Amino acid sequence: MWFCRALTKVPLNQSFVRLASSGTDLKLALESKIDAERKKVAEIRKNYKDIVLSQTTIGNMYGGMRSVVALLCDTSNVDPNKGIRYRGLHTEEFLKQLPKGDCGEQPLPEGVFWFLLTGDIPTKEQCKALTQDWYKRSPLPDYAENLLNNLPQSLHPMAKLSCVITALHNDSSFVKAYNSGVKKTEYWKYYYEDSMNIIAKLPLIGSKIYATTFCGDKSKKVMNPELDWTANFVKLIGFEDETFTDLMRLYFVIHADHATGNVSSHTTHLVGSALSDPYLCFAAGMNGLAGPLHGLANQEVLKWLGDMKKEIGDTPTDDKIKEFVQKTLKSGQVIPGFGHAVLRVTDPRYTCQREFALKYLPDDKDFKIVSKLFEIVPPILKATGKVSNPYPNVDAHSGVLLQHFGLTETSFYTVLFGISRALGVLASLTWHRILLMPIERPKSISTYDLLKLIDKKKTSEAKSDCKK
Ligand code: CMX
Numbered sequence: 001m002w003f004c005r006a007l008t009k010v011p012l013n014q015s016f017v018r019l020a021s022s023g024t025d026l027k028l029a030l031e032s033k034i035d036a037e038r039k040k041v042a043e044i045r046k047n048y049k050d051i052v053l054s055q056t057t058i059g060n061m062y063g064g065m066r067s068v069v070a071l072l073c074d075t076s077n078v079d080p081n082k083g084i085r086y087r088g089l090h091t092e093e094f095l096k097q098l099p100k101g102d103c104g105e106q107p108l109p110e111g112v113f114w115f116l117l118t119g120d121i122p123t124k125e126q127c128k129a130l131t132q133d134w135y136k137r138s139p140l141p142d143y144a145e146n147l148l149n150n151l152p153q154s155l156h157p158m159a160k161l162s163c164v165i166t167a168l169h170n171d172s173s174f175v176k177a178y179n180s181g182v183k184k185t186e187y188w189k190y191y192y193e194d195s196m197n198i199i200a201k202l203p204l205i206g207s208k209i210y211a212t213t214f215c216g217d218k219s220k221k222v223m224n225p226e227l228d229w230t231a232n233f234v235k236l237i238g239f240e241d242e243t244f245t246d247l248m249r250l251y252f253v254i255h256a257d258h259a260t261g262n263v264s265s266h267t268t269h270l271v272g273s274a275l276s277d278p279y280l281c282f283a284a285g286m287n288g289l290a291g292p293l294h295g296l297a298n299q300e301v302l303k304w305l306g307d308m309k310k311e312i313g314d315t316p317t318d319d320k321i322k323e324f325v326q327k328t329l330k331s332g333q334v335i336p337g338f339g340h341a342v343l344r345v346t347d348p349r350y351t352c353q354r355e356f357a358l359k360y361l362p363d364d365k366d367f368k369i370v371s372k373l374f375e376i377v378p379p380i381l382k383a384t385g386k387v388s389n390p391y392p393n394v395d396a397h398s399g400v401l402l403q404h405f406g407l408t409e410t411s412f413y414t415v416l417f418g419i420s421r422a423l424g425v426l427a428s429l430t431w432h433r434i435l436l437m438p439i440e441r442p443k444s445i446s447t448y449d450l451l452k453l454i455d456k457k458k459t460s461e462a463k464s465d466c467k468k
Helices: 002-007 026-047 058-062 091-097 109-118 124-137 142-150 157-171 173-179 184-215 229-236 242-254 263-273 278-289 297-312 318-330 348-360 365-384 395-404 410-434 447-467
Strands: 076-079 083-086
Touching: 026 109, 026 124, 026 184, 026 410, 083 091, 083 109, 083 348, 091 242, 091 348, 109 124, 109 229, 109 242, 109 410, 124 184, 124 229, 142 157, 142 184, 157 184, 157 278, 157 410, 173 184, 184 229, 184 278, 184 410, 229 242, 242 348, 242 395, 242 410, 263 278, 263 410, 278 410, 297 318, 297 365, 297 395, 297 410, 318 365, 348 365, 348 395, 365 395, 395 410
Parallel strands: none
Antiparallel strands: 076 083
16 A cells, blocks of 8 residues: 555554544534545556556455455454454444443444544534534425334334335435536535435434334334434333443444445445445345345344253253254255355454453353353354354354343344444445445356366466477
8 A cells, every 4th residue: 555655644544543633523524625535546546556466366255356456445444353443443443432422431433433534533412513513404204204103013113114115215415416416526525415314313203113013103203312323212112221322322333334345335335336325235235235145134133042042951961062063054054144255264343342241241141151152053063174264253253242131123133233223334335435435336247158168278278388
């Protein structure tokens, strides 16, 4: 990255963090970064466009594009051996440095959004201003309330989330601006507005999905201006415990971003590259998050633990757990919550949840099973000889924490992941418009053409062997 440093004195996502300027308007704070970043990117595109980042092989194409570097993400990056970094800060660093809620020890999701968007750690005052801004944007239009009241109660909460976000496209400020002919360099302003409106409405949307699905409650709810974004959500779903509120802050902060290559983030970005508005982009991302190999794994973990307890009891021996793990593998299923496409160590997002559990629920029976799995599963997965990362990921832990505090409806868990993921993918999406990223269009190849190519390569190799 030598050329980047040469281009500007202070890159936005460098690893040392500046404190934010004193203003409390996030849009102005963001705007103040734009000229320098656009200039930097324009220079990179002009002068260094031929530098090779990585090559694509046939193995990459059939292997889900692992290790192909082809996407831009300034909000976060994933180090295989150290985990996620938000704007250059590792998990333990951003958990420590971001402003905390009024009760508890965990950072405010408001601060994460500010940080991901601007690269600056906000002050508590700036977080409070953002809470107020989101509060003003939070009310749901009647058509969204009606839609959620009338979707089948049995519809999966993630499908409900996707439906209502898609419907809110009706109010997109980007669509209006685009139709009125606004300039391309100004698109980001409307992406920002739509993104802020989505995030602001998520506590009401999430709680409405919870109420209609699990309680048959169709009443209209409103946010409380005295509470932060997370505390509002927790109250709206009927919980009072301050430790649980703190847990939800931790949850929303650590699930927010994981670079652009994962399915939910990449989908959001890809759909945005066609200039679909943030509602359509985020809904698409949520459809990807709803897959069992991605965000739905948090629901799958609890289902799997439930099946395990039914079969071997809720205080199982190590040997019984080993047998159950082996049985799962033999039946051709994955062990949910273990493995990762990029990480090669225990996910630090798992570790910080474990630390929370050790502090607040060390004697919880399910936590004890999760702790045993932490020891038992990796050697078994390693022994298969094919699993690239045998260690637990973020989803291996979250469910037992939620269960402990009484949030037992497992099909709701991926909605919580989605609410959090909005912070990262919408910050990134706004930046993609700021940086004028073009429509994404990688090239595809047919098996027929691939075979022709292989044949050609073999012939030329044979010819060069003959010459030798
Ligand atoms: N249990 C059993 N087998 C596993 C496994 C697991 N937890 N993780 C990987 N494998 C298997 C793969 O299915 C694959 O098998 P085949 O060659 O027979 O197809 C093989 O090991 C190699 O896969 P890999 O390179 O290790 O993993 P991938 O990058 O292909 O996939 C992931 C990554 C996360 C999809 C995979 O580890 C998995 O399915 N884990 C369980 C589901 C899960 O927890 N997902 C959540 C991930 C985090 C998130 O996005 O929220």
